[in-house]
Amino acid sequence: MISRIDLRDGLPADLRDVLPRADLDVEAALEKVRPICEAVRHRGVAAVRELTARFDGVELASTRVPAEALDRALAELDPRVRAALEEAVRRTRLVHRDQRRADVTTRVAPGGTVTERWVPVDRVGLYVPGGRAVYPSSVVMNVVPAQEAGVPSLAVTSPAQREFGGLPHPTILAACALLGVEEVYAVGGAQAVAMFAYGTEECPPATMVTGPGNIWVAAAKRLLKGRIGIDSEAGPTEIAILADRTADPVCVAADLISQAEHDVIAAAVLVTDSEELAEAVERELPAQVAATKHGERIAEALRGRQSGIVLVRDLDDGLRVVDAYAAEHLEIHTADAHAVAARVRNAGAIFVGAYAPVSLGDYLAGSNHVLPTGGCACHSGGLSVQTFLRGIHVVDYSREALAEVAGHVVVLADAEDLPAHGAAIRARFGWEVPHGGQVPSEPAS
DSSP: OOOEEEOTTOOOTTHHHHSOOOOOOHHHHHHHHHHHHHHHHHHHHHHHHHHHHHHHOOOOSOSBOOHHHHHHHHHTSOHHHHHHHHHHHHHHHHHHHTTOOOOEEEEEETTEEEEEEEEEOSEEEEEOOOTTSOOHHHHHHHHHHHHHHTOSEEEEEOOOBGGGTTBOOHHHHHHHHHTTOOOEEOOOHHHHHHHHHHOOSSSOOOSEEEOOOOHHHHHHHHHHBTTBEESOOOOSOEEEEEEOTTSOHHHHHHHHHHHHTTOTTOEEEEEESOHHHHHHHHHHHHHHHHTSTTHHHHHHHHHSTTOEEEEOSSHHHHHHHHHHHTOSEEEEESTTHHHHHHTOOOOSEEEESTTOOHHHHHHTSSSOOOOOOTTGGGTOOOOOGGGGEEEEEEEEEOHHHHHHHHHHHHHHHHHTTOHHHHHHHHGGGTTOOOTTSOOOSSOOO
């Protein structure tokens, strides 16, 4: 049901190339989404409606979800689901509120300061996927950090669903209403990203788009990056588990299955120095898969080239493997799991020990589940309050403070063959600044 890669004889130099990974050709998808984005750019909401009819089978009278639909969805929400979402919001808000940054002023010299101001982006479009599953949790994970960052305008979009009268899934709408989001659109795919990038008659343009989506959403983000800011190009979800002989194979198998449940191209990878554990997990998987609702989808994901069991010589090699893999989600099931987790450098999120499964992070840990995929965790982090903030340096120097370094500025400007840069300094002191010298105490007459 799942393949093995045996690296016990030593790790190859090209370690990233031998590890399981899903194929995701965003470059090939670019040419398919380009005409979609151009149509929205030039024809606005008419193009969005046509594309929604073509791809989702829904004829929209308006792309915007009516306020009464949001209110109705929340009123009709299962009380148990509402209670769970409220607790998820509370915990997520606690964690993300602590991420907010304070402005900092540094006194560089007497009369010279640099202040770093943290300013939220003006408007964000938050994408919540549709498709095989329903993701109210992604509403929470996108909206809460944007709200905590102080973004003044935010909108959520999620694909139109035929079975719900052309609206997004009612649980998505209920989650939006619960969070006080009033601007929601029934648009999915590349056309949703283009709608936020260019704006339409019904939707003002945004300065940033965040949230996970399929390959078409990822391709549109790549195409339109620069026109808009993006968080990341989310690919198929993935879990890596670093485990030794102390791990419980029942829990390890269950956690691999939990991520494989998302999609047939979801990745599930076990890295272990214990052949006994590997064999026990291999025995456990078929029975657990057979007992799940989405067994066929899970089995295909586990059989795929993106999943596998990687055998290593010891935990040191195991840590090198998981750092090279840079998983979206990394679980640590080892003796002294806290110490092992502290040595990990590359992961979107780390889940320590037997009682911190990825599914906890998906909903109620308080952490964010919008995380880098495809090995991007080696250079990028997950969605956070910082995603929606920009650091702006405010430079405030007095005449005396500028005079102290004027000569150095002129010298460096000359060294870079940019004499006008130096002239901009000299003009403030009557053009009397010698190359590399000190300025006079008063402007020359």
